[in-house]
Amino acid sequence: MTTDPGLIARIERIEAQLAIQQLPMRYALAVDSRDVDSLVQLFTEDVNCGRWGVGRAALKAFYSSEHILRSFYRSIHQICGHAIEFIDADRATGSVYCRAEHEDNGAWVVMAICYFDHYVRRDGQWYFERRDEQHWYSTDWLARPGAPRFQNWPGKYEGERYQPRLPHRFPTWTTFWSASEQRAIDALTTTP
Secondary structure, X not given: OOOOHHHHHHHHHHHHXXXXXXXXXXXXXXXXXXXXXXXXXOEOOOOEOHHHOEOHHHHHHHHHOOOOOOOOOOEEEEEEEEEEEEEEOOEEEEEEEEEEEEEEOOEEEEEEEEEEEEEEEEXXXXXXXXXXXXXXXXXXOOOOOOOOOOEEOOOOOOOHHHOOOOOOOOHHHHHHHHOOOHHHHHHHOOOO
């Protein structure tokens, strides 16, 4: 048994990273299997659900509502990558890339998503403290995103609140493109 504090700290960090990496995959599996009880257990007991309230019961009501998991039939959430930044031994943030597919009233809608997560460890267990879903586009898999707009899920997510925020939400995006002439940007996209 080792007593090297540096080695012990590194092992604890690796274990924390592995535990955190399980959260997005377990979330995807719970959503796709409609296992709402398992889904809400991935979040802290005092999760803030905004207008739905506080706690896992409020989160369960949110996910079970007609606006969320009952608004499409089948879904497949494919976790594509996960970056984690530790704040301290019990708190971390992460960005999770996901491609999600949803069966909805004869359409098969594809979304490119990035979840911006906040994780916390309580009593030795890692949980989501908060998830902020942002997306680049949603569109029927037969259509290209961006034509006529990047939010192409008929009957869903209407209004400004649900419009794609990515890639503009990344703090480096605007800075990067501000060094380019507008005509160069116009040559690359019709919807900057």
